[in-house]
Amino acid sequence: MLTALREDGTLFQLLPRLSKDVLRKEKAGGHYYCPECKERVTMKIGMQRMEHFAHQAGSQCIESYERESSFHLNGKMQLYQWLKEQKLYPRLEPYYERLKQRPDISVDYSQQEYAIEYQCSPIPPQLMIKRTNTYRKNNIDCVWILGGNQLKRKSEKKVSLTQFDYLLLNKTPDGKWYLPYYCSNSHKFVFLTNIIPTSAKNALTQFSIFPIQNRSIQQILTHKMNEFLYAKEWRNEMRAQKLRMGMNSHSQIDYLKELYIHHLNISLLPIMIGLPINHAPFIETSPLIWQSYLFIDLFRNKKKDEIITFSEVYRCFMHRVQRGQINLRTLPLIENYSITVPLIEYLKLLVGIHVLEAINYNTFRLKADILIPDHVVSQQKQEEHFYKEFHQVIFRV
Template sequence: MLTAIRKDGTIVHLLPRRSKELLKKEREKEEFFCPECREKVIMKVGTKKMEHFAHQQGSFCVESYEKETEYHLNGKLQLYQWLEKQQLAPYLEPFYSSIRQRPDIGVSCFDRNFAIEFQCANIPPELMVKRTNAYRTQNITPIWILGGKNIKRKGSGKVSLSNFDYLFLTRSPSGLWYLPAYCPESNIFILLTNISPVSSKNVLSEISIFPHQSFLIQYLIAPVKRNNTCTCHDWKREIRSHKSSLLLQGYYTNDVIKELYLQGMNISLLPAMIGLPVANAPIIETAPLVWQSYLFLDHIYRKKEGVITLEEIYRSFMKRVRKNQIKLRLLPLVRDCHPRKALLEYFHLLVRLQVLEAVNDTTFKIINEVKTPEHVLMQQEQEELFYRKFAHLFFK
């Protein structure tokens, strides 16, 4: 940490940075204490790591459990200076005694109070949920920024995100899903937008890189929607790859493969209407190909007619969740995060694909029986025809 208090209660910051000689002299004549737990802390002034305060070994303070790396300290310093250059008045490591929390930086702008947390090391999801909810009780909006080293690019528009990385996913007032990250080694912000999950980890996404001097705080609060560079070719390639990986898992280890087999189906022969992107798919951890396969089996397969309601869809979906066949994602930064949204989007997409007819906003009528291809060549021909006819509905 970069903030401590002296014996007389005055606050001492290690910003702006001072010479190591001056800091060593100050360390010799002063004692320093943690603003949160009031335990004595040590001013570390070395040659390998940026100067900082650290708890003594054996401390019980929550702050002492998260050892700050050089990467984190530099990132915190750079983010503080970045806010200063925007002519704001950031406060380094403010301590909110009412909730006993101390973000990396506090700042007020646009008539709102923000707590900025630059998180590089994995922390338990429950802790992030607790911190986020505590800030909100004080009318403070948390901005969580992921360490840029966590972003694992797998191509020009493909990223692998762990469950921890997904904790930083948020949604703008306009409904845009985005994930912000910062790399202090390259002095760049990384913004993932137009996030479309393909599997539980891999996503197709617009990856935008900004030098920190050209990036403004409002881009973290409400980023501008960017054109989706993902194409139907990209999506087809990823869905085919995911089908192959599921097939390799086999009948005995994969529930969806087993259930499709028992229904006389093969995952490689699924109709192209299964495994499509919808706006709120990030709410569901399970891959679109899998959760949409279950919806197909539960409500559409081998049916020539019938009426389906959203409540029926939701009940069958949650039954699968309870069986652990479908998993929901923990998204602590997103309010009103309900899987009904993704389910409703998918069934309205099936209406536009002429599979269903909308009776009203939450009730659907089967109008055509969906025929499954008999062999791989037929599936590929139907898939190509499907994307030529309907790709404009989900790839702008």
């Protein structure tokens, strides 16, 4: 951290930066204490990392969860300077006595108070949720920014995301998913936008990279993004996932066993299994798997013209959740979170691709018997035809 209390209770701040000689004199002048836990902290004036205050080893202070790396210290300093250059009055590590919390930076902007949490290493989920809720209750908007060191880009439009990354997943007011990063080595913001998970770990996304000096706080807070399409990538991901599971049966043994019991073959699944929906991030389990379970538990048993209700879909889905075969995600930054949202989207998509016909909001009719391909060649033909016909519906062009 970059601030500490002096013995007389006044705050000492390491920004703007002072020379090492001045700091050594200051350090010899007395002891320093953590504004949060009031434990004694040591001023570190080294060659490797920028000067900072550190807790003693084994400290229980929440602050010491984040053993501050150079990456974190530098980023915090750069973000603070960046806000200052915009003629704002950022506060560095302000301790909110009544909240018992201390964000990295806080700033008032456009009549709103913001707390900026720059997260270069994971913290326990309960702690992140507690912090978020406390800010929210006190009418402070919390802006979580991940350290660029956390970003695991796998290819042009593919990223690997951890459970902790997902905790910080956010949505723009117009309903688009995004995750902000800041890299203190390259001095750049990296925004992942239009995130759509393809499996528990991987997601398709658009990477937008901006040098910090080219962005204003306004642009960071109201991130505008374009609709982005992953038609080709999505199909490739689903195909690769099927292939992978087929080759390495240990990874998803329960799921594959269940397909087997119901005489289904991973490479010959009906076309309605493995489709992208907007609220897919609510569900940790791969769309291929949860949509397969819905098919096995419900759609497989229905014939043309039979009725399917939303409550049936919900019941089947939740049954698998209770059995631990489908996992849901915790998304603390998303308000009005409800697991009904992705299920309704899936049903609407099935209406869009002419599998179902909507009778009313809750009730649907199966338009035709669901085709299960009997051979890889016919499966590929079906798939080709399907994506050509319904491209616009599936990828919302």
